[in-house]
Amino acid sequence: MSEAAKPENERRKFRAIKGTRDILPPDSALWNWFEKTARGVMEAYNFGEIRTPIFEETELFARSIGGETDVVSKEMYTFADHSLSHLEWMRNTILVRRSSHDDPIDVNILIQLVDSFVSHAEAATSEGEMPKTSDNARALDRLRALSDRTATFLVPQTAAMGKEEFELYANQIRAAVGALKFGDLITLRPEATASVVRAYIEHGMHTRPGDQKLYYIGPMFRRERPQKGRYRQFYQIGAEVLGTSDAPAIDAELIQMLTDLLERCQIEKYTLLINSIGCPDTPERKGCRPKYVELLRAKLREPEIFSKLGADSQRRVETNPLRVMDSKLPEEQAIIEKLPKISEHLCADCREHYEKLKKELKLREVPFTESPRLVRGLDYYMRTTFEITSPILGAQNALCGGGRYDGLVEMLGGPKGIKGIGFALGEDRLIDAIQEAKKVHATRTVDVFVAWMGERAYPTAVRLAHVLREEKHTVELPPDEMKFRKALERADKMGARYVLIIGEDEIASDMLTIKRLLDGKQEKISEEALVDFFRPPVLTKEGPGS
Numbered sequence: 001m002s003e004a005a006k007p008e009n010e011r012r013k014f015r016a017i018k019g020t021r022d023i024l025p026p027d028s029a030l031w032n033w034f035e036k037t038a039r040g041v042m043e044a045y046n047f048g049e050i051r052t053p054i055f056e057e058t059e060l061f062a063r064s065i066g067g068e069t070d071v072v073s074k075e076m077y078t079f080a081d082h083s084l085s086h087l088e089w090m091r092n093t094i095l096v097r098r099s100s101h102d103d104p105i106d107v108n109i110l111i112q113l114v115d116s117f118v119s120h121a122e123a124a125t126s127e128g129e130m131p132k133t134s135d136n137a138r139a140l141d142r143l144r145a146l147s148d149r150t151a152t153f154l155v156p157q158t159a160a161m162g163k164e165e166f167e168l169y170a171n172q173i174r175a176a177v178g179a180l181k182f183g184d185l186i187t188l189r190p191e192a193t194a195s196v197v198r199a200y201i202e203h204g205m206h207t208r209p210g211d212q213k214l215y216y217i218g219p220m221f222r223r224e225r226p227q228k229g230r231y232r233q234f235y236q237i238g239a240e241v242l243g244t245s246d247a248p249a250i251d252a253e254l255i256q257m258l259t260d261l262l263e264r265c266q267i268e269k270y271t272l273l274i275n276s277i278g279c280p281d282t283p284e285r286k287g288c289r290p291k292y293v294e295l296l297r298a299k300l301r302e303p304e305i306f307s308k309l310g311a312d313s314q315r316r317v318e319t320n321p322l323r324v325m326d327s328k329l330p331e332e333q334a335i336i337e338k339l340p341k342i343s344e345h346l347c348a349d350c351r352e353h354y355e356k357l358k359k360e361l362k363l364r365e366v367p368f369t370e371s372p373r374l375v376r377g378l379d380y381y382m383r384t385t386f387e388i389t390s391p392i393l394g395a396q397n398a399l400c401g402g403g404r405y406d407g408l409v410e411m412l413g414g415p416k417g418i419k420g421i422g423f424a425l426g427e428d429r430l431i432d433a434i435q436e437a438k439k440v441h442a443t444r445t446v447d448v449f450v451a452w453m454g455e456r457a458y459p460t461a462v463r464l465a466h467v468l469r470e471e472k473h474t475v476e477l478p479p480d481e482m483k484f485r486k487a488l489e490r491a492d493k494m495g496a497r498y499v500l501i502i503g504e505d506e507i508a509s510d511m512l513t514i515k516r517l518l519d520g521k522q523e524k525i526s527e528e529a530l531v532d533f534f535r536p537p538v539l540t541k542e543g544p545g546s
């Protein structure tokens with residue numbers, strides 16, 4: 001039975017997928033206002049927008065974010081990019097099938113399945129639907145050989161084959177079937193830095209003059225446990241500076257741009273935390289961060305410290321001791337406070353970079369708090385690290401995270417010596433913060449509601465609605481005739497500012513009636529005077545304002 005034919009209580013209702021949500025009017029007005037404001041601020045700093053695809057090769061994220069992180073190990077939306085569902089089905093059947101060596105029918109089914117799988121896979125390869133990689137060619141050759149051999153050996157004297165020998169065959173078939181790659185693994189982007197860097201390298205943007213200053217706005221996807229302020233599809237606004245210089249002024253300007261943006265949103269309650277996390281090893285010299293990490297690890301291994309750590313931190317002592325500094329567990333805080341701080345172990349160059357950064361921030365009158373515990377667990381992050389938190393957000397208080405990643409471009413196959421710094425700001429949380437701060441009120445208003453009555457009035461109503469829309473006014477034109485009182489009520493509910501009344505009288509007298517809803521004041525004007533009537537200052541578009 002079709003859905004429409006079912007009784008209403010049996011009809012399926014769809015809901016947005018867990019962790020995703022709809023942003024509806026009037027809330028969407030604030031999102032639009034914020035995005036426009038963000039673009040304005042970033043463009044004032046000469047950043048240009050970059051739009052990258054929403055999905056990329058899984059490998060790009062695995063390499064850049066790092067397989068050890070939660071994002072890559074369990075939160076990515078990843079899928080094989082192909083349309084070979086019939087082959088996938090056959091493959092799964094072959095993989096799970098357990099045939100017994102002494103049952104000719106059973107074995108025959110397996111042989112036919114493999115045979116058919118091979119011919120479908122070969123057809124898909126020649127039609128370009130399956131990647132023509134050398135691994136795939138090898139797996140197909142192997143399968144063809146196995147199925148030929150199986151056919152000649154097993155049919156019809158199946159029982160002649162010993163159980164072990166048959167198991168070996170079946171395993172070889174499964175291995176070859178499993179080794180075939182139907183399509184690339186792709187992932188919905190969990191963040192955008194990797195994509196920006198990929199695009200920078202792909203388009204040889206290092207050959208363009210000066211630093212590349214790029215910003216992006218868009219959705220990111222992570223399979224996190226949903227809660228307030230944490231979604232599976234969320235929005236980030238971010239910026240990256242890529243180029244040969246790592247001058248602290250670049251870092252300071254990027255941070256200033258961010259605080260400018262928060263100020264435009266009139267969010268006062270936020271803290272900018274900064275730190276330097278030193279530098280990694282290079283072929284020329286040992287970096288100060290690895291040295292510090294060793295020191296930290298040695299300290300954390302001391303039994304009286306180690307025994308007081310939780311299981312996660314204990315594991316991280318070996319895998320990534322910097323992340324122990326990140327711990328939010330209340331019982332670990334006293335221990336962490338006493339651990340050596342990276343700021344006390346920076347090399348001369350990193351210390352100088354950090355001191356200059358602070359000077360540059362002061363020059364720009366950007367208030368900051370030093371946070372020696374602020375770290376990034378990934379190898380390519382270095383030196384400047386920053387975060388913005390806001391107490392008005394509750395548990396998920398991080399608004400924005402950022403830092404320098406001088407090694408990333410090279411790590412992703414780009415030219416040597418290109419440095420980078422960037423930030424990502426959580427738009428969902430920022431919107432929450434704007435709403436909490438209650439300073440900015442963005443609304444969309446209907447400027448003119450056209451109340452038309454009578455068939456003769458309709459063509460005039462359509463024409464005048466268009467004239468006003470061309471003047472950029474927001475105009476509501478009811479599709480069906482409404483009684484005058486009803487129309488007024490509707491206009492009032494919509495929050496319209498004016499009602500343009502076009503009825504029989506107006507048509508007969510060639511004069512229009514305009515009613516201002518604020519005070520009910522009504523006046524008559526000619527059609528020629530209409531456009532001028534609504535020109536500012538009568539209808540200045542109010543931006544969101546204070």
Ligand code: AMP
Pocket residue numbers: 191222224229230231232233234235236398399400401402424425426427428429
């Ligand atoms: P990250 O890329 O993890 O450094 O995140 C940067 C910013 O994005 C955070 O400070 C948050 O404001 C925001 N963010 C990260 N994950 C989520 C999420 N699941 N839901 C909403 N916002 C998020």
